[in-house]
Amino acid sequence: MAITLLPPKGDFTDADTTQGELKAALDQLIDYLTERTNAAADTGVVNAYVLTLSPAITSYEARQRFTFTTVNANTSTSTLAVNGLSATAIKLPDGSALPAGAIPAGVAEVVHNGTDFTLVSASGVVSGDATINSMPLIAFEFQVRNNGGVIEHRMVQLGRNNAVTVSTYLPQISGETASWTATPTVDGVTEFAAGAGIRSGSSEQMIFDSFASVSTVTWFASSGKSSVGTAVDMKAWNSASFDVNGTTLDRLGAGFSNALTGAAFGITTGNIATGKQMDFTVFGFAPDS
Secondary structure, eight states: OOOOOOSSSSOOTTTSOOHHHHHHHHHHHHHHHHEEEEEEEOSBBBBEEOOSSSOOOOOOOTTTEEEESSSSSOOOSSSEEEEOOOEEEEEOTOOOOOOOSOOEEEEEEEEOOOSEEEEEEESSSSOOSSSETTHHHHHHHHEEETTHHHHHHHHEEETOOOOOOOTTTTTTBBBEEEEEEEEEEEEEOOBBTTEEEEETTTEEEEEESSSSSSSTTTTEEEEEEEEESEEEEEEEEEEEEEEETTTEEEEEEEEEEETTOOOOOOTTTTSTTOEEEEEEEEEOOOOOO
């Protein structure tokens, strides 16, 4: 977009806006319009993102921003093409090539720097490609409900009801599923179901199925949505040793309590009425399985 300044009509006085001030204001307007965010859904393939904007752009300009949703997480260096223009490399802010996993399935924002696109932000379901202390992130929602007198649980993607996978979202947790599953009471002879179970003799504690001892894990849980009528906190443990079905490991665990009084809150049909549900957000990091 080009704007041509016309000569001023009449004379300016000291009290009037000067042509230089007018040009400066127009330059700011140009910058604003150039930097405006254009949003669309990606219609390309893995590592080759494609956007179709309406109205269309006819050229790339420095400071143009584009926000796009995509179901294609990148697996290597990637490009973006907008409105049939050339496929242009997407790079990190330091100018280096885009690594695998930098753009997850979700939402990404890029800005054109005059030559390439720079990845400004990318968000989606946090995956194992993201790390803390060189260990994959744990990020999921843990949900518990009373379904007709049966306590059930499941583990799903953050903000969604989609399945998570061990390799990318739940390192060290085995058997998790997005399907509602009856929650067993686990002990030395009773096995987990769908990656978790209530600790025998301590209904306010949940134990999670681990591939191996996880003494180096660190994770945190926060209260989420709840329809049980009581504010409930889920406090995750780093690890604790438990015998489940004859196998003793340092396992992930969590305790539930009344958020107001601190009293233990048992995961029972007495505390969670039929049709009621609790959702908790879990973050952390753990070594690969």
